[in-house]
Amino acid sequence: MTAHSAVxxxxxxxxxxxxxxxMLTLLALAVLSPGLATLPVTDRDEARFAQASRQMSVSGDWxxxxxxxxxxxxxxxxxxxxxxxxxxxxxxxGASEIWxxxxxxxxxxxxxxxxxxxxxxxxxxxxxxAISGAMMAALLIVQVEARLAKTDAALLxxxxxxxxxxxxxxxxxxxxxxxxxxxTALAAGxxxxxPVIMLPVSGLIFWLxxxxxxxxxxxxxxxxxxxxxxxxxxxxxxxxxxxxxDGTFLSASLGQDFGxxxxxxxxxxxxxxxxxxxAFWLTFWPWTALxxxxxxxAWHNRDEVAFSLLxxxxxxxxxxxxxxxxxxxHYPLSLYPALLLVVGAAAIGLLDGRLRFKGRSxxxxxxxxxxTTLALAALMxxxxxxxxxxxxxPATLGALLSTAFGALALFWLWREAPERGxxxxxxxxxxxxxxxxxFGLPSMDRLWIAEKMVGETRLETCIEGPVxxxxxxxxxxxxxxxxxxxxxxxxxxxxxxxxxRAAAAWIAADAAGEAGGDHIAEIEGFNxxxxxxxxxxxxxxxxxxxxxxxxxxx
Numbered sequence: 001m002t003a004h005s006a007v008x009x010x011x012x013x014x015x016x017x018x019x020x021x022x023m024l025t026l027l028a029l030a031v032l033s034p035g036l037a038t039l040p041v042t043d044r045d046e047a048r049f050a051q052a053s054r055q056m057s058v059s060g061d062w063x064x065x066x067x068x069x070x071x072x073x074x075x076x077x078x079x080x081x082x083x084x085x086x087x088x089x090x091x092x093x094g095a096s097e098i099w100x101x102x103x104x105x106x107x108x109x110x111x112x113x114x115x116x117x118x119x120x121x122x123x124x125x126x127x128x129x130a131i132s133g134a135m136m137a138a139l140l141i142v143q144v145e146a147r148l149a150k151t152d153a154a155l156l157x158x159x160x161x162x163x164x165x166x167x168x169x170x171x172x173x174x175x176x177x178x179x180x181x182x183x184t185a186l187a188a189g190x191x192x193x194x195p196v197i198m199l200p201v202s203g204l205i206f207w208l209x210x211x212x213x214x215x216x217x218x219x220x221x222x223x224x225x226x227x228x229x230x231x232x233x234x235x236x237x238x239x240x241x242x243x244x245x246d247g248t249f250l251s252a253s254l255g256q257d258f259g260x261x262x263x264x265x266x267x268x269x270x271x272x273x274x275x276x277x278x279a280f281w282l283t284f285w286p287w288t289a290l291x292x293x294x295x296x297x298a299w300h301n302r303d304e305v306a307f308s309l310l311x312x313x314x315x316x317x318x319x320x321x322x323x324x325x326x327x328x329x330h331y332p333l334s335l336y337p338a339l340l341l342v343v344g345a346a347a348i349g350l351l352d353g354r355l356r357f358k359g360r361s362x363x364x365x366x367x368x369x370x371x372t373t374l375a376l377a378a379l380m381x382x383x384x385x386x387x388x389x390x391x392x393x394p395a396t397l398g399a400l401l402s403t404a405f406g407a408l409a410l411f412w413l414w415r416e417a418p419e420r421g422x423x424x425x426x427x428x429x430x431x432x433x434x435x436x437x438x439f440g441l442p443s444m445d446r447l448w449i450a451e452k453m454v455g456e457t458r459l460e461t462c463i464e465g466p467v468x469x470x471x472x473x474x475x476x477x478x479x480x481x482x483x484x485x486x487x488x489x490x491x492x493x494x495x496x497x498x499x500x501r502a503a504a505a506w507i508a509a510d511a512a513g514e515a516g517g518d519h520i521a522e523i524e525g526f527n528x529x530x531x532x533x534x535x536x537x538x539x540x541x542x543x544x545x546x547x548x549x550x551x552x553x554x
Contacts, residue, residue: 016126021114024130028110028137031430032146035437036106037099039147040448040476043529047450047475048072050101050149053083055483058094063240067475068483073245073252077237078191079104079151098479101149108154109146112337113137115157119164120341122171123306125348131422132337132344138429139340141283141333147437152330155192159334161185162201167309169220170208176222183226187233194253199317200334207312271327276318279329281368284336285376286429287343289369289410292361294339294346306345313338350418357413357421366410369425373406376432380440387444387526395443398435402428449525449534450476453506456521456538457481463503468493471508472534474527497541509535 041047052067065072065080082104087096117126117133124132136142145152165182168175189197209215241249281288301307314335321331349355356362377399384392409424445452449472457467466484469477470493478485486496496502509522519537527534 016117016121016130020130021117024114024117024133024137025110027134028113029106031137031434032106032109032143034434035439035441036102036147037097038439038442039098039437040442040451041098041479042148043474043476043527045150046098046101046148047479049075049079049083049151050096050098051475051479051483053080053101053149054087054094054096054479056080057084057087057096063237064244065241068478068485071245071248071252073241073249075151075253076191076194077241078188078193079154082154083149094483098149102147105148105150105153106146108157109142110137112142112153112157112160115160115164116337116340119160119167119337120344122167123309124341124345127351128344128348129341130344131347132340135287135340135344135347135426136337138286138426138433139283139336140285140429140433141330141336143429143433143437145330145333151193152333155189155197156333156337158185158189158192159197159200160337162189162197163204163313163337165221166201166204170215170217170309171305172217172220174220179220179222179226180229182221183230184233187230190230190234191237197334199320200313203316203320204309204312207316208308211308211312271325273322275327276322276332280332282372283329283332284339285372286369286406286409286425286432287340288372289365289413289425290343290346290357291339291368292365293350293355293357294343296361297346297349297355298342307342310338310341347418347422350413350422356416357418362414366414369406369410373403373428373432376436377403380432380436384440384443387446389443389445392439392443394438395435395440398431398439402432402435405431446525447528449523449527449536450474450480452523452525453477453536454480456523457504457506459521466502468496468502468505469507469536470505471510472506472527472536474529493539497539500541503541505539506536507539509537 041050048067052065052072055066055068056062062077062081062084065077083101086100086103087093090096090100092100113133113136115133116136117129120129120132123129142153142156145156162182162185165178165185168178169182186197186201205215205218245252284291298307298310302311317335318332321327321335346355350357380395380399381391384390384395405424405428409421409428411421412418412424413421441447453467453469457463466486467481468486468488469481470488470490473487478487486492486502488496490507493502493505493507497505507519519539521538522535523538524533524535526532
């Protein structure tokens with residue numbers, strides 16, 4: 001069975017209609033939007049990106065990046081530009097809600113779903129590529145990143161565009177627009193996350209060089225004018241930030257951030273090789289049910305150009321990521337499109353009757369899928385009860401519905417009704433993540449300490465800020481309480497209250513006695529960033545009295 005025979009007679013044509021791209025984008029938006037506004041701002045990266053981009057919008061300085069007064073030079077400016085633009089268009093300025101900052105991630109993820117169909121069509125055929133694009137919308141890791149104000153969804157889109165152009169160059173297409181698209185996507189990736197986009201790109205080129213010899217086909221990408229074009233897009237900001245920071249940006253981004261991740265497990269995110277392979281069975285859910293079957297398809301098509309290109313996208317870069325000590329679940333995200341195209345091709349094999357969901361490989365996929373589904377359902381049912389005020393009914397219903405869809409999917413796949421099975425798998429993923437983001441996670445009150453601080457501060461003092469915080473310096477508190485929030489220690493909070501630089505202070509309960517005076521409110525929670533329980537008390541300046549908002553004339 002070849003790739004050609006498995007997916008139809010479209011291996012080299014692969015043109016899709018504009019209508020299909022629009023439908024895929026709209027489908028992805030519908031699946032990925034729920035919970036965008038109800039999920040509180042998360043620590044730590046999202047809150048930092050959001051606050052820094054909010055400040056960029058207010059200041060109008062599109063070169064320097066600050067949080068609040070400290071420089072933030074770990075990542076380039078691309079994602080801050082996108083978020084600041086969203087803030088400007090919303091008209092919210094310094095009071096922007098977190099959902100505004102998430103819009104670039106949402107639209108990038110939705111466009112990535114449509115773009116994957118474009119990128120994969122010449123390899124696996126139009127049907128398989130379109131199915132792969134639809135599958136991406138239900139993928140757990142994409143569902144997560146689409147709802148977070150970070151770089152990764154936008155980087156995913158840039159990577160798919162660059163790889164799609166590479167595929168076309170390798171398959172013999174020599175159109176100028178392909179080279180233009182490749183170098184533009186590469187520049188976008190560099191502005192979003194530095195050299196990270198080069199990992200899958202260089203991995204594919206290296207893979208093909210080893211398998212086929214010198215990659216002369218790269219000349220179709222017009223390397224010299226293309227590189228000059230990419231440089232014209234990226235260098236102005238890089239030169240400006242190097243000048244503005246007196247070179248600090250290079251040492252902070254390449255040395256302290258990128259270099260440190262290569263050498264050690266940065267910020268306690270170290271893990272041994274093989275960790276991503278283990279995490280894959282969670283992050284690739286719900287399509288893990290089809291992975292063993294897709295692996296069977298890929299092995300039998302290992303001599304085809306399609307498999308070689310998809311393997312080159314994924315395997316070399318995956319090996320590098322497993323070796324690098326610093327590991328986070330989203331790091332392999334830019335490699336998952338290649339795996340989705342393989343799964344999409346296997347899905348076409350099931351639909352056409354060339355593959356069957358039978359045997360040990362299918363049982364293995366079913367077990368992995370079922371285990372993850374039950375674990376996620378348990379989290380959505382029990383999590384709000386343990387970390388909130390009780391079971392969240394919508395999240396519970398979503399978990400049960402997702403589990404039911406999952407059971408039906410396995411049943412229909414086994415009974416050789418793949419159309420129903422594939423739709424049910426996608427529905428299982430969409431139902432679980434939509435209700436989790438919209439209801440389940442927001443109901444886990446103990447996780448959202450910044451939300452508690454905002455509520456109690458306004459309820460007890462009717463003061464918007466500035467507020468000093470000692471003992472809980474998470475970035476979400478700055479985003480929620482304002483850029484003038486003072487993150488300090490107990491002495492600093494005490495001095496700020498006495499000097500009138502803070503209207504109130506939240507101080508950790510175990511050190512609150514040192515602050516002097518009685519507290520007027522207390523909150524408890526769990527800091528998921530460091531795994532510690534938190535108890536904070538609200539103090540007012542010496543001699544000040546609490547004035548609840550209810551007593552303040554409107």
